[in-house]
Amino acid sequence: MGSENTVEEQGTDTPGARSLRLGVAGPVGTGKSSVIAALCRALSEEMRIGVVTNDIYTDEDARFLKAEGVLPEERIRAVETGACPHTAIRDDVTMNLLAVEDLEQDFAPLDIVLVESGGDNLTATFSPSLVDAQLFVLDVAGGGDVARKGGPGIGRADLVVVNKVDLADHVGVDVPQMVDDATRAREGAPVLALSGKRWGTVEQLCEWVRGLHRRHLSGTHVPTDPGPMAPHFHADEEGGYLHSHV
Amino acid sequence: MTHGTAGLLLLADGRLPAGGYAHSGGLEAAVRTGRVRDTADLGRFLTGRATTTGATNAAFAAAACAALRGAGADAEPGEEQQTLTRLAVLDTELDARTPSPALRRVSHALGRQLLRALKAVNPHPLQQRMQQGPNHPVAFGAGAAMLGLTPVDAARGVLHESVSGPSSAVVKLMSADPFDAYRTIAELRGLLDEIAEDAAGRALDHPEDLPSYGAPLSDHLAEDHETHETRLFAS
Numbered sequence A: 001m002g003s004e005n006t007v008e009e010q011g012t013d014t015p016g017a018r019s020l021r022l023g024v025a026g027p028v029g030t031g032k033s034s035v036i037a038a039l040c041r042a043l044s045e046e047m048r049i050g051v052v053t054n055d056i057y058t059d060e061d062a063r064f065l066k067a068e069g070v071l072p073e074e075r076i077r078a079v080e081t082g083a084c085p086h087t088a089i090r091d092d093v094t095m096n097l098l099a100v101e102d103l104e105q106d107f108a109p110l111d112i113v114l115v116e117s118g119g120d121n122l123t124a125t126f127s128p129s130l131v132d133a134q135l136f137v138l139d140v141a142g143g144g145d146v147a148r149k150g151g152p153g154i155g156r157a158d159l160v161v162v163n164k165v166d167l168a169d170h171v172g173v174d175v176p177q178m179v180d181d182a183t184r185a186r187e188g189a190p191v192l193a194l195s196g197k198r199w200g201t202v203e204q205l206c207e208w209v210r211g212l213h214r215r216h217l218s219g220t221h222v223p224t225d226p227g228p229m230a231p232h233f234h235a236d237e238e239g240g241y242l243h244s245h246v
Numbered sequence B: 001m002t003h004g005t006a007g008l009l010l011l012a013d014g015r016l017p018a019g020g021y022a023h024s025g026g027l028e029a030a031v032r033t034g035r036v037r038d039t040a041d042l043g044r045f046l047t048g049r050a051t052t053t054g055a056t057n058a059a060f061a062a063a064a065c066a067a068l069r070g071a072g073a074d075a076e077p078g079e080e081q082q083t084l085t086r087l088a089v090l091d092t093e094l095d096a097r098t099p100s101p102a103l104r105r106v107s108h109a110l111g112r113q114l115l116r117a118l119k120a121v122n123p124h125p126l127q128q129r130m131q132q133g134p135n136h137p138v139a140f141g142a143g144a145a146m147l148g149l150t151p152v153d154a155a156r157g158v159l160h161e162s163v164s165g166p167s168s169a170v171v172k173l174m175s176a177d178p179f180d181a182y183r184t185i186a187e188l189r190g191l192l193d194e195i196a197e198d199a200a201g202r203a204l205d206h207p208e209d210l211p212s213y214g215a216p217l218s219d220h221l222a223e224d225h226e227t228h229e230t231r232l233f234a235s
Ligand SMILES: Nc1nc2c(ncn2[C@@H]2O[C@H](COP(=O)(O)OP(=O)(O)OP(=O)(O)O)[C@@H](O)[C@H]2O)c(=O)[nH]1
Pocket: A027, A028, A029, A030, A031, A032, A033, A034, A035, A061, A118, A119, A120, A163, A164, A165, A166, A167, A194, A195, A196, A197
């Protein structure tokens, strides 16, 4: 990696002039890789796509996507983030940024680069210095309450996906209620109920991505930062205190 | 060190966003194989690291810094080319001193990341013309010069990183008191200063004459670590 790369790296940072960089965040196992696989499968005829995966250990997610055969293997790159998956998408994006820039250069022109964050907790969101927009993926198996808990990803990601709705009956989750809760936590911003097993929902996700890509090209999409961890409340004997992470 | 202190602190800060946090400087493999079990072991590990890889890297960082000093925006075109050539020779010489392909890959990746970060943090005309993935010490030395630092600063910074990386990783790898881990560094500071001065003294040597201290077991462990299934750190 890197040693043979003598081509100039210049930050092509004018939006629209380079690919749309779309982050996929969310807790462990909610279906981030599956969402990416579904998008690649459904959109690869109409868009030129690259994928960057993040893993704590080795390159599990990249291997999964390669095995799915949704994209030519060389368009899927793994970044190993060490013990801090959230650091790689917010505090220190350099590894991911280089991976994205490499893909854009090696396969120019690309329409979209999807970046999967390593599964983390509800507070991990992408920095706008790495992506133009982000999905935050929850699943019904994590419980219907999660959407109400809010946090920067749920509250302010460009789209919240409530995944695995095919399992709702098995885990006793009321999907319309969960979508409602998320919509309220987001003050009306979009929420999509998704299942990889239901084509119609995947098509809705694709429509959202197409719309975003059009706005990116026309320069009307404004990247927003869901923000770092919001100040939150810790209960203690004195009745609690507000606590903010920087 | 009468000038440039602020620049050195910036460059040598482990929190500089250049991807260093994903590496343990070989400590993870040493812990996994039972070679580092407690703080006393950590002290020995860091001493070994400082006097082998650390000392070699410090010499190359100092030399890279010396090569670039003065080659600023107002440098003659010929002078600039000379600097770039000297950096490239240093890079090749350091490759030759790094027998483990895994460690060469890590060093080039870290060098590339540092250069990418510095392009944004402290833009300099030579950054675009430099080889994009130099060994980390070469990138560090060049970056130090671009911040107006001297060869001894570059050596100090690289040595600091070579011991502070493992010391902050240790609490994730074994049951260790973070205070003890940093006490270990504090106890090494005399040695680190000595190595840095020595490295700076050779900054103008012919690249082929720069030191080549080795630790074959570390090279071997690094090879093994690269393919290990459940590692927390990339190296
Ligand atoms: N039933 C059902 N299972 C799904 C769906 N989407 C994903 N899964 C399953 O959920 C599990 C986790 O999916 P992944 O896509 O690997 O999740 P992830 O978020 O990428 O996981 P990490 O990267 O480990 O955090 C796998 O077993 C998937 O097959 C879905 O829509 N319905």
